[in-house]
Amino acid sequence: MFRSKTKLLQLTVTLTACAFLLIPTLMSVLAGVTVNYFKGVSSGLTFKWVLNVWELYADSIFLSLWLAIACLIVTLIIGLPAAYGLARHPGWLSRLLEEFISLPLAVPGLALALALLQLYGTLSGFRTSWTFILVGHVLYTLPFMVRSILAVLAAMDLKTLEEGAASLGASPWQRFRDIVVPNAMPGILAGALTVVTLSIGEFNLTWMLHTPYLKTLPVGLADSYASMRLEIASAYTLVFFVLIVPLLMAMQWASARAQRIAQ
């Protein structure tokens, strides 16, 4: 009797918390497809606002997608060799380097952005280019890529596997291509999804770095709430969800898989 009571309590608390989080979200999404928010759903449903968002903010959406892909490519090019190097040469120096790469995680996005602005803000060509935001995103997401790959690599006997391949005639490059990359794939996949999700959703840092002509998806969202009709801003939220939720779910799945391998 006592146990079922505590269970009931737990369930109630969980459901209340879920409702607390979900109801405003649902309201917001619903507002995005209602004809007139102040009159309520009875005023009818429409896709007008969503189309409006598309007209007004398509550039932001494309910029975000473009940034995420560029960020993914850069973090892969830097992160994969870095994780491989760290895994092949374990020791205090590698641990120090790993901590160093992870430093941007501990620094608030705002501070990171200020540092970037201070350092490069005067290089006008760079300051106004999308690559400026890209640098910020790479700094912020690189540790996730490196750690995700490193966890998977550290869980296997990479040295002996490579020695096995070498004894069969594989050159260092062939070893990397045939043994290291395929076996690191779950980590690479989890890292890639994390990087893309974080890059698309990043606000703090991007808000500091953006210019009026370079607004990303979340910056555009803030802008729409500040300057547009509530219905448009709500429709924007809907668009944002449609983009980010599948990514989030894929990321959860890939990370869980990589973690199982790393154990």
Next chain:
Amino acid sequence: MTLNLTTTAKTFGDGTKALLPTNLKVNTGEIVSLLGPSGCGKTTLLRIIAGLETPDPGGKIWFDSDDVTDLPVERRQVGMVFQSYALFPNMSVRANIGYGLKMKKLPKADIEARVSEVLEMCQLNDYAQRAITALSGGQRQRVALARAIAPRPRLLLLDEPLSALDAALRETLRDELAILLRKFNITAIFVTHDQNEAMAIADRVAVMSHGEIVQSGTPEELYRKPNSTFVASFVGSAMHLAGEINGSKLKLKGGEVSLPADGTGCEAFVRAENIQINKNGSLSGYVDTVTFLGTHYRVGISGVISEPITSIFSGNKVPKLGEKIRLTIETQSILLLPSKA
């Protein structure tokens, strides 16, 4: 292929002298076992031959008339079987075995044909498409061997290939491995710390201790004519008869025995099967333990020397615990070995 190693040594970065300057020759088609206790440098020697470890300056490694000392592992054409097998988890059994052939850039049809041939030889036909993770320990061991052998290496190197298996399986696979290696007709070096394994598989055994090869010979030679107290006790566990040597007489706690020669400066060793329980024997002792081993009994005896000794008994009048018995040790079976300085 003939392998020749001259004054090859290895000192690790931290100063560990894992291998003292060593010479080793392995003839074409010969299977040599490196036998020795843990930490004596067997793996180090094997890895130097493979090219996975660089020897100290001065050492030279020859494959036939080629100096391979500076050749990296991927160009030495050696087959390696690792203790942990190091099979590629991202490839099927077939792909693992074919990997070395692929690296040789052979035509696809040739690769397929050779892989099928090796699968057949190693009785792996039923597992060709399996993932590595879906194999048992014994099957993995065979895949590791098949993978090493498929590209027809000049030399096959095996580092404790059976040690990851449980005892029963180890014995079956030991004989299987001996047969397979003969079938491949390959020059091979086999590392183990198990003397039974070395004797079952190798044509010649090189016994190692503290970074050097202390004796090398056929299993019979090592057993009958060990050149040191270490080899005598490590191969076939000979027992040290600690006592007082006086010319060709040896005085023990439990009596006196004659030595085959003047034993001055030597230590006397004997093996369990050469100690007989015999009521007319010149030695006396007490029965401590009797262990039934199917074909014979192993009898532990105290009072002959200060340590207990072991005898093999295969008669039907089994000695009783605590019984006082008499023993003989055949003079000719006593091994006289120079005492350690």
